Amino acid sequence: MAAKVKKEKMRAKKIQVFVVVPRQHYKPVTLVALEVSTDDTVASVKGRLHDMEGITPKRQHLVYGDSALPDGDVTTLADHGVGDSSTMQLVETKMQVFVRAHRTLVFNGLESSDTVESFRAKFEEREGCPPEQQWLSYCSMPLKDGHMLADFGVRDSSTLEFLLRWAVALRAQGIVRSVNASPTRGA
Structure with a gap:
C-alpha cells in the first residue's frame, strides 16, 4: 500500500518543460517554459499552448525526442517519458x-x-x-x-x-x- 502511495506522489510531480515554438515574423525560435505536472495529459498541454501562442490544439503536433506524441491523446506526459527540463518541439500541421x-x-x-x-x-x-x-x-x-x-x-x-x-x-x-x-x- 505504501509503495502505491509513493508511486502516485511521484507520478503527480510538478515539473518544468520547454516547448520550441516556430518563429513568428522576426522573432527567433521561441522557447516557451511551462509549469506542468507529470500527470498532465498531452491534450491539456496543447490547451495551455493554445492559450499562450494562439495555435489551436487541432493544429498542434508535439514531438519529444524522436517520437511524436499522439494527437488528441489522453495519455500523460509521464507515460511518454517527459520529465523535468524536457524539451518538446511544436509543429503546426496542415x-x-x-x-x-x-x-x-x-x-x-x-x-x-x-x-x-x-x-x-x-x-x-x-x-x-x-x-x-x-x-x-x-x-x-x-x-x-x-x-x-x-x-x-x-x-x-x-x-x-x-x-x-x-x-x-x-x-x-x-x-x-x-x-x-x-x-x-x-x-
Missing part, C-alpha cells in the same frame, strides 16, 4: 498559405515543417515557374533554401510575396518601382 503574385494563390495542406525547396516545387508544379526564377518572401524576409517554412514564421493563413528573380534585381537597381508605389504626379 495549413493554408496564400501567395501574392499576379493574383492571390492559395496553397492548402502545407505543414510548417515543409522545406522551402518543397514549397518551390509545389509552386512550379502549379504555376510553371522554375524554382531558380522564384523569389519568395514573408514579412520582407526572403525564404532561403535549406530551411523549413516554420523557420521564417510561416503559419496558417500567412501571405507570402512572390516575384520573378529578374524583377527583384531590377527593383534593387531602382529600375522598377514597387508594385504598390503610386506614380509620381507631374511626370
Whole structure:
C-alpha cells in the first residue's frame, strides 16, 4: 500500500518543460517554459499552448525526442517519458498559405515543417515557374533554401510575396518601382 502511495506522489510531480515554438515574423525560435505536472495529459498541454501562442490544439503536433506524441491523446506526459527540463518541439500541421503574385494563390495542406525547396516545387508544379526564377518572401524576409517554412514564421493563413528573380534585381537597381508605389504626379 505504501509503495502505491509513493508511486502516485511521484507520478503527480510538478515539473518544468520547454516547448520550441516556430518563429513568428522576426522573432527567433521561441522557447516557451511551462509549469506542468507529470500527470498532465498531452491534450491539456496543447490547451495551455493554445492559450499562450494562439495555435489551436487541432493544429498542434508535439514531438519529444524522436517520437511524436499522439494527437488528441489522453495519455500523460509521464507515460511518454517527459520529465523535468524536457524539451518538446511544436509543429503546426496542415495549413493554408496564400501567395501574392499576379493574383492571390492559395496553397492548402502545407505543414510548417515543409522545406522551402518543397514549397518551390509545389509552386512550379502549379504555376510553371522554375524554382531558380522564384523569389519568395514573408514579412520582407526572403525564404532561403535549406530551411523549413516554420523557420521564417510561416503559419496558417500567412501571405507570402512572390516575384520573378529578374524583377527583384531590377527593383534593387531602382529600375522598377514597387508594385504598390503610386506614380509620381507631374511626370
